[in-house]
Amino acid sequence: MTLADYLVPALLYIGVFFYAAGSLGLLRFQDAELRLHALTKADNVGLGFVALAAALHWGSVAVAFKIAAVWLFALMAAGATAQLMARRAKTAAERGTDR
Amino acid sequence: MPTLMHLYPLTGAALVGLGLYGIVTLRHPLRQLLAVNVVGAGIFLILGGLGRGTASTDPFPQALVITGIVVAVALTAFGAALVVRVAEEERARDDTAAVEATGDSA
Amino acid sequence: MTLAFDLILCLMIVGTAAAALLTHNALAAIVFFIVFGNLLGLAWLAMNAVNVAMAEIAIGAGITGVLLILTRQRLMALGDDLISAETPGWLRAGAVLACTGLTALVGSAVLSVAPADDLGGPIAALLPELGIENPVTGVLLAFRAYDTLLETFVLLGALVAVWSLAPGNAWPRPPASLNLAESGGGSVAQAFGRLLLPLALVMAAYLVWAGSDFPGGAFQAGTVLAGGLIIAAIGGAVAWPRADNSILRAVLVLGPGVFLIIGLAGIALGRFLFYPPGFAKAMIVAIEYSLALSIGATLALLLAGRSVAPDHRS
Numbered sequence: 001m002t003l004a005d006y007l008v009p010a011l012l013y014i015g016v017f018f019y020a021a022g023s024l025g026l027l028r029f030q031d032a033e034l035r036l037h038a039l040t041k042a043d044n045v046g047l048g049f050v051a052l053a054a055a056l057h058w059g060s061v062a063v064a065f066k067i068a069a070v071w072l073f074a075l076m077a078a079g080a081t082a083q084l085m086a087r088r089a090k091t092a093a094e095r096g097t098d099r
Numbered sequence: 100m101p102t103l104m105h106l107y108p109l110t111g112a113a114l115v116g117l118g119l120y121g122i123v124t125l126r127h128p129l130r131q132l133l134a135v136n137v138v139g140a141g142i143f144l145i146l147g148g149l150g151r152g153t154a155s156t157d158p159f160p161q162a163l164v165i166t167g168i169v170v171a172v173a174l175t176a177f178g179a180a181l182v183v184r185v186a187e188e189e190r191a192r193d194d195t196a197a198v199e200a201t202g203d204s205a
Numbered sequence: 206m207t208l209a210f211d212l213i214l215c216l217m218i219v220g221t222a223a224a225a226l227l228t229h230n231a232l233a234a235i236v237f238f239i240v241f242g243n244l245l246g247l248a249w250l251a252m253n254a255v256n257v258a259m260a261e262i263a264i265g266a267g268i269t270g271v272l273l274i275l276t277r278q279r280l281m282a283l284g285d286d287l288i289s290a291e292t293p294g295w296l297r298a299g300a301v302l303a304c305t306g307l308t309a310l311v312g313s314a315v316l317s318v319a320p321a322d323d324l325g326g327p328i329a330a331l332l333p334e335l336g337i338e339n340p341v342t343g344v345l346l347a348f349r350a351y352d353t354l355l356e357t358f359v360l361l362g363a364l365v366a367v368w369s370l371a372p373g374n375a376w377p378r379p380p381a382s383l384n385l386a387e388s389g390g391g392s393v394a395q396a397f398g399r400l401l402l403p404l405a406l407v408m409a410a411y412l413v414w415a416g417s418d419f420p421g422g423a424f425q426a427g428t429v430l431a432g433g434l435i436i437a438a439i440g441g442a443v444a445w446p447r448a449d450n451s452i453l454r455a456v457l458v459l460g461p462g463v464f465l466i467i468g469l470a471g472i473a474l475g476r477f478l479f480y481p482p483g484f485a486k487a488m489i490v491a492i493e494y495s496l497a498l499s500i501g502a503t504l505a506l507l508l509a510g511r512s513v514a515p516d517h518r519s
Binding site: 102103104106108110111112113114115117119121123125126127132133134136137143144147148151153156157158159162163164165166171172173174175176177179182183186187190 | 208211212215218219222223225226227231234235238241242245248249251252253254256257260261264265268269272273275276277279280283284285287288289290291292296297300301303304305307308311312314315316318319320321322323324325328340341343344345348349352353356359360362363364366367370372422424500504507508510511
């Protein structure tokens with residue numbers, strides 16, 4: 001067993017923990033902004049740990065770069081959609097409707 | 100003889116049944132369109148799942164499934180356009196009916 | 206993949222499909238359908254069918270999901286509340302009986318066939334002649350090229366059919382704008398769209414190129430392109446063209462056209478869709494690049510919908 005053999009599952013468990021925390025926040029938080037905050041922040045950290053585990057598992061620099069690109073795309077998409085959804089939630093709240 | 104390899108095609112069979120139930124019981128055309136897509140996904144799963152070997156899946160059904168997915172999205176897009184057009188026609192008919200009704204009473 | 210993973214995945218697939226069909230809220234149904242499509246993509250991945258997994262997630266979940274959401278929005282703007290009327294109990298009971306019976310029938314038919322990778326070997330033996338390594342691309346563009354050629358015409362035909370639903374006073378104006386900036390704000394969406402479109406182009410070009418030897422190909426690449434176009438349209442970076450724009454029409458028929466011309470040229474060498482030995486890969490890649498461009502434009506326009514009249518409120 002090398003160090004990577006312990007590190008990969010450890011990173012996966014940490015990633016899953018953040019995912020679980022994000023999902024819990026999505027279910028338990030009261031308003032749209034808080035839920036978005038849980039979803040985009042915690043889940044993207046979780047995805048980062050899972051990506052790190054995957055990169056270590058394959059152990060190739062080229063693959064690691066591709067996985068890093070995937071994570072960056074996910075971050076950008078999460079940021080942009082979260083901003084759109086928050087704006088939508090804000091205007092909806094100002095109008096007094098729920099959609 | 101059932102084997103573990105049958106798991107995905109059997110899931111496909113369940114999806115076909117579920118989707119057909121949706122087509123029969125859902126009354127809104129957009130929801131029925133969604134149900135058609137579920138049936139399609141089930142058929143793809145049967146088709147691809149039965150080509151599953153020990154280490155690989157038969158590329159021939161894979162290619163057929165990709166073709167099927169693209170044709171399904173084309174069908175869904177046309178269906179959705181038809182649903183919107185029908186809703187527009189109904190809306191226009193209701194509007195003219197409303198205008199005529201107020202015209203009579205005036 | 207372990208049995209537990211497969212079992213849980215299959216249960217989740219059936220569960221999300223049931224939720225998508227049984228819930229009363231139309232938006233919830235569409236969201237469950239998108240989750241269902243992504244889980245199906247995982248199922249294809251578990252079956253080592255990476256090409257199908259990409260197509261299912263990008264087209265089955267992504268494009269179809271966006272299409273359903275847009276259609277819901279258009280219907281709600283027309284005053285349709287999207288509530289599915291209650292069906293009578295006897296009908297539901299009958300449907301449960303009939304569909305359970307049918308599922309049992311299909312299930313027993315499935316069980317009578319032993320899953321086997323029968324054609325994988327013969328196809329792999331034929332691939333060196335083509336000079337490509339992805340067997341699915343080989344089937345799509347060489348061994349069953351006829352199917353794929355017709356499929357591209359189906360896609361084009363669907364767009365023509367959608368366009369033909371435009372009212373007379375709207376044709377050939379552009380489809381309804383998806384631009385969020387018009388309805389107040391949206392600078393983040395704008396920047397994201399500007400950033401993503403060129404990246405989507407690079408990614409699509411890579412997917413076609415890699416698709417000869419690794420999972421990927423024209424359909425996956427075309428979908429990435431369509432996704433980039435949609436996000437750029439939402440951000441206001443691109444505006445939908447008019448339906449009689451000649452450049453647009455050239456892009457739409459480029460893929461099917463190149464495919465058809467290369468296919469017809471094959472007749473001179475022997476038969477329809479015959480690639481000259483040694484040039485097969487060049488022909489396939491040329492067809493795939495033009496196809497990816499056409500598929501991307503067609504899928505994006507299928508989502509955008511038909512021409513709208515100038516006074517239309519979207």
